[in-house]
Structure formats: structure tokens, C-alpha cells
Amino acid sequence: MMSQDKTILVVGTYDTKDDELNYLCGRIVDQGGRVLTMDVSVLGDPSTPTDYSKHAVAEEGGSSIQAAIDSGDENTAMQIMAYGASLLASRLHTEGKVDGVIILGGTMGTDLALDVCQALPLGVPKYVVSTVSFSQLLPPERLAADIQMILWAGGLYGLNSVCKSSLSQAAGAVLGAARAVEKSSGDKPLIGMTSFGKTILRYMVSLKPALEDRGFEVAVFHATGMGGRAFESLAAEGRFACVMDFATQEIGNHLMGGLSAGVDRLTNAGQTATPQMVAPACYDLVDMVGWKDLPERMSHKPAHDHNRLLKSVVLDADERREVARAHAEKLATAKGATAFLMPKGGCNEWDRPGADLHDQDGLTAFVSEIEAALPDNVEYIPLECHINDPEFTAKVLQVLDRWVSDGTIKT
Template identity: 65%
Template sequence: MSGEKTILVAGTWDTKDDELSYLSEVIRGQGGQVLSMDVSVLGEPKLPTDVSKHDVAEAAGSSIQRAIDSGDENTAMQIMGAGSARLALDLWRAGRIHGVIVLGGTMGTDLALDLCAALPLGVPKYVVSTVAFSPLLPPERIPADLQMILWAGGLYGLNDICKASLSQAAGAVLGAARAVEAPSFERPMVGMTSFGKTVLRYMVTLKPELETRGFDVAVFHATGMGGRAFESLAGEGAFAAVMDFAPQEVSNHLFGGLSAGEGRMTHAGRAGVPQLIAPGCYDLVDFVGWQSAPEQLRGRECHAHNRLLTSAMLDARERQRVAQEMCNKLARATAPVTVFLPRAGCNEWDRAGGDLHDAEGLRAFCDEMRRGVPENAQLQELDCHINDAEFTNAVLAQFDAWIKEGVIVR
């Protein structure tokens, strides 16, 4: 992929020809090249595109006529979404594109998420959308490295306001294609989940220790999107092992918090990736701090982490349900699993004497984990807190044993 960078410019060229042509002109004006893709159904672009709408529909195993005959715009655009995703990946694998930009309203954005999700981490992906950052966009459909910009004032036709968004987006995707340092995975990668050091601190010790053993370490902020990215990469086999020590998104999904989707805590196991598990922050459910608490979480003890994020405590019965859910997910794993159970607490606020300490709830969770850990997993109970040195020592001892046994490959 040497030489000048080529950007795939995708959209409905029958209705957005002026805007897409403007994007293309800006990219070319900055020295880039453009490969155009038409994902429209009914109309025709002013000039032929490099990839026609017929090419797109055929890549989905369908045709434009079938899309039209469906009589349903949602069905038609899903055909185009599937076809555009397959073709975009083919183009990238062939070295013909180095980044992608997609333009659209709700229909185009729906398609854009499919197209961008088909491309690996490190391929620049930019979406110019009238619903950028909207709650309409489910976290589980947003690729880990997607970039978005609001298409302000651009629903129909060019103007000075929307040109500001379009030109920024064009420059951003071309600049990203020129500057990106895509993952090389020259060193085996450990994927780890955590939160900030005020609540979970093990990564401060573990990251340098793992690096001295020849591993790279990626720590994911488990607040919905971070867990989504972690699961996506785990499912692709990007990790030699995972240290999923902040699976709180499982609790979030169960009780209406910031979910990473139903598949949280399953992709590594399905992909045969060895898992080291600990229940960091299992007892909390995160919700948007500047909104009212979800009805099911009202009236509880809460911790306002900042103006964006508030955490609500779970009671003993709910913690048992979390333990059951985690154990059910781990039972599906196809590679070794070790579960560490720190009996003195699983987040800094949960220490004895801490603001959110609940001895009864912690005991109920530990009892349920003890009963429910599946046969394919090893349970290590620890008489320490998750932020104590004894925890990281136990983790490193198991990690080293797995290296020696060939479970983890360097």
C-alpha cells in the first residue's frame, strides 16, 4: 500500500451527488485519490461511479430489481449494506483503498455502520451523518475506531455550513490514511479490561510485568463502547490471552446500564482465547450521570464518578444474578479459564469501611460464584482485595504457568 492514498467515497449518488462530488474534490485537491461507490437503489448518478449500485446489490447475492420489488426501503438498504460491506473489504484486501468515508442521513448511516464494521481495526473509517453521536446508534454496531462528524445543515444540498463539515471529514480521512500506524501484532497481545486508577489499579502493575515477558498490552475502558471494542477484537483472535477483570458491562446489560451488548464476556471463549477473569466492579451499574437514573435503579446508593457517569449499587439478590450470568457465559468457553475471586472486595469503594462496601452483598456474590463456576473453569479464591498486590501476584503466577504449559503462546 505504498504511494498516494485512495479513499472509498460511498453514498447514494442519485440523491447526494453534489455532496459526494464535493467530498471527492476536496480529497483530490489534497493530493489523494478517490474510488467511488454508489449505494442508491432507485435513481442514477450524474456520472458513472467506480463501483455501481448493481455491483453492490450483486455482492449481496441480490439485484437492484429485487431491492426495488421488495417495496420496502429498509429491506432494500439492507441489501445494499451487505453488498457494500463485502465489496469494501475486498477492495481493502486488494490494496485498492486505504480508508473510507460514507455520507448519509439515517438510511445512509445505517448502511455506513455495516460497511465500516467489515473493515479491520486500523483502516480509517469516517461517517458524515445527520445523526452522528445520536442514541439511535447502538454501541454494538459501532466499530472500535470509527470516526464521525455531524453533517450540520446538510440534509439536502450544498451550503457554506455543510461544506465546513464535509471538508473537515475529507481532510480527516485522507490524513488518517496517510498517518495511520495499523496494528502489526509483532508481539502477542493481551487484552485487558479496567476502569480508571481511582477504582481499579491492577493494570499499573500488570502492564509493565507483561511487557517484560514479551507481550503487548491493550487496556479497554469498560464503559460500553470499550467493552464492545474488546469483544470485537477478542472474537477476531487478536489476543493471545485476555484479562477480563472489569466485566461490569455484564451487570450493566442485565440492569439497564451502559451495555456492551448481549455478547459481552463470550467472544474470547468462542474464539478459543485463554481467559483470566475477575469480577471488578461487578456490584455496580453505570448510567448516564446527567440524566435521571433508570427507573429500576432509582432510590439506590450511588456514586457520582463525574458529570458524565454515575454508578448505582446492586443488592445481594441482584449480585447473585450477576454471578449466575457470568458463570453461564464462561461455561461456553473453548479454552482454559481461571476465575480469581478476591473475597475482600472488587473495587476501591468496596473495601471494608469504603463508601460502597456491602459485606452481605459481597458474601452473596462470592457464594454464588463458588457454586456456579463451570467445570471448564478453575476458581482461585483470594483473601485479598482486587487492588492488593496479592491479586496481581496470583494473576502473574497463573499467566506464567500457562506460558510454561503452552496455553499462552509467545
């Protein structure tokens, strides 16, 4: 047997899913792992005491099991438990007592599980075994950026050979992840950059090696909703020495009902006073689910079918002005150095003159609104080039070198 080297926090309602949770714990231990158990039940009790009782969970959140019972509402009661479980899981990780978490549940347990996973930092293995995994019931904004989900097939009530297949895979997955995860060394200052694929944006191709030559590590995030959430979660933790947020399309996505990265997009670097350069790549597009019909209000707009998963809809001039104002409002809250680079020649490969989605009037509308709306705390840098031109990259590096030289960026 392998040495018992990693500890997994196993969370669930041990009053109703005692057999299933104990089976899951057993599979982790059989593989050489350790477990800590957390009961998030309200009414019943487990067959044997857990490491963290339902009373401890409720009290961690400043409440009690009696208060949950007295609420007379299962939703309210479970939110009491979700709050306590999130705080407790976070504390246990901070204290170095757990290396990963796995949570079991139906809709009630999954609702709680989403809160617990969001409370843990990016890079901590977090697995949810749920009867509603991958369901449209789960809003993207509640999914932790690196959450892993496994469908709990045949697991609504009691153990059987079908659900054991899911549970045993989940046990191996979370323990394997805890053993295999490579933690950030932190030996180089980290730059967080947002972008899309090279067919539409290319600045990262030249910027990444130039930044690495300057001694930085570079992480590029795919800004299609979940990528933006991962980027923002790290920015909120203050993990970046500098932010190059050049693909801010998720702001328009959130406003127009597309692939949102959450209401806090373009705010967390500012709140942690992280130096940030911002450019509006693909501001003119809203990404929608490709296999769904477009909403009626967008059905008449020009669109680009990127693939069977993703469709990009072109915004009109008024909508672009609204997106520009949203950029300005978010950047107004920044506490650190902030520069907005505006490539007046276009902000993605599809909107170059002569390209299918080019709209000069729309671009002009966005630029004029940005220039009117940007607050005084933002350095405005207009550029007579396209975002994919070498001049854009050169200006980014010029600003970076200035910020390094004057101590704005700590290296």
C-alpha cells in the same frame, strides 16, 4: 501536490447526493489522495458511473437491485444494500484496495454506514458524515469501536457554504487518518486487559510493567461500553495471545440497562480459544449516564456520582446473583483455557470494608453464586484478598507463567 498514496472508499446514494459526494471526492483528490466510489442507491443513477455500481453492491450480498425495488419497502431495500456494501467494503480492504472509508448520509445512509463500519477491522479509518451524528437515534451497540462521526450541518439537500465546511473537514480527516495510522507491528504477543481508572482499580499499574518484562505488549481497555466493544472486536479477530478480562462490569450494565458493550461481552476470547483470565471488578455496580435521571427501579439505590457524565448504581444481592450467573453462562462457551479469579475481599476500591459502597452481604451472595454456577471448563481460583492487593497481581502472574511454561500461551 502530495503523492497519491492512500485510497479512500467513498460511499453514498449517488442518485440523490451526487453533487455532495463528488465534492467530497474532489477534496480528497485535491489533497493528493485517491478515491474509489461505491453507489448504494436503489431507484436512481449517478451522473457518471461509480467504481462500484448499485448493482455490484446488491449482488455482493447475494441479491439484486430488482429484489430491493420489488420489496416495496425502503427499509428492506436499504438493508439489502447495507449487507452488500458491508461485504464489498470488507473484501476491498482485505484485498488491499482501500485504506479508509467515508460514508455520507441522512438517517437511511447512516443506518447503512453503521453496518459498513462494523465490517471493517479496528484501525481502519472509518468516517461517517451524517445529519444525525451524535444523535440518540444511534444505539451504542451499532457503533464500531473506532468510528468517527462528523455532523453534516446544513447538508440535507444540496451543496452550500455551510455543508462544504463539514465535507472538506471530513475529507481531510479521513485522508489524514489513513496516512497517519500506525499499524500494529505484531512483533510482540499482545495481552488485552480491561480496567477502570486508578482511583477504583489499580492492578494494571503493577501488572503492565511485569508483563512487559516478560516480553508482552499490553493494551488496557476502559470498560465503559465502547472500550469493551473495542476489546471484544479484537478478541473476535484472535489478536490477543492472552486475555486478562478483569473489569467485567459491562455484563451487569447490559443486563440492567446501563452502558452496554453488547450482548457478546465476555464471549469472543472464548470463541477464538484465546487463553483468558477473568475477574469480576465492579460487578456490583451498573454505570448509568450521569446527566440523566435514573430509571424508577434504580432511583432508591445507593449510587456514586463519578463525574457529571457517569453515575454508578449499586446492585442488591439478588441482582448480583443474576450477574454471577451471566458470567458463568458466557464462560461455559469458551473453547480455550479459562481461569476465574475471585478476590473475596472485594472487587473495587469503593467496596472495601469501611468504604461508602461496601456491602458484605452482596459480596457474599455473588461469591456463593459464582461458586455454584461456574462450569467445569473454568478453573476457579478463590483469593483471600482484595482485587487491588498485591496478592491478586501475584496470582495473575503465577497463572500466566504456568500457561507460558506449558504452552497454553504462545509467545
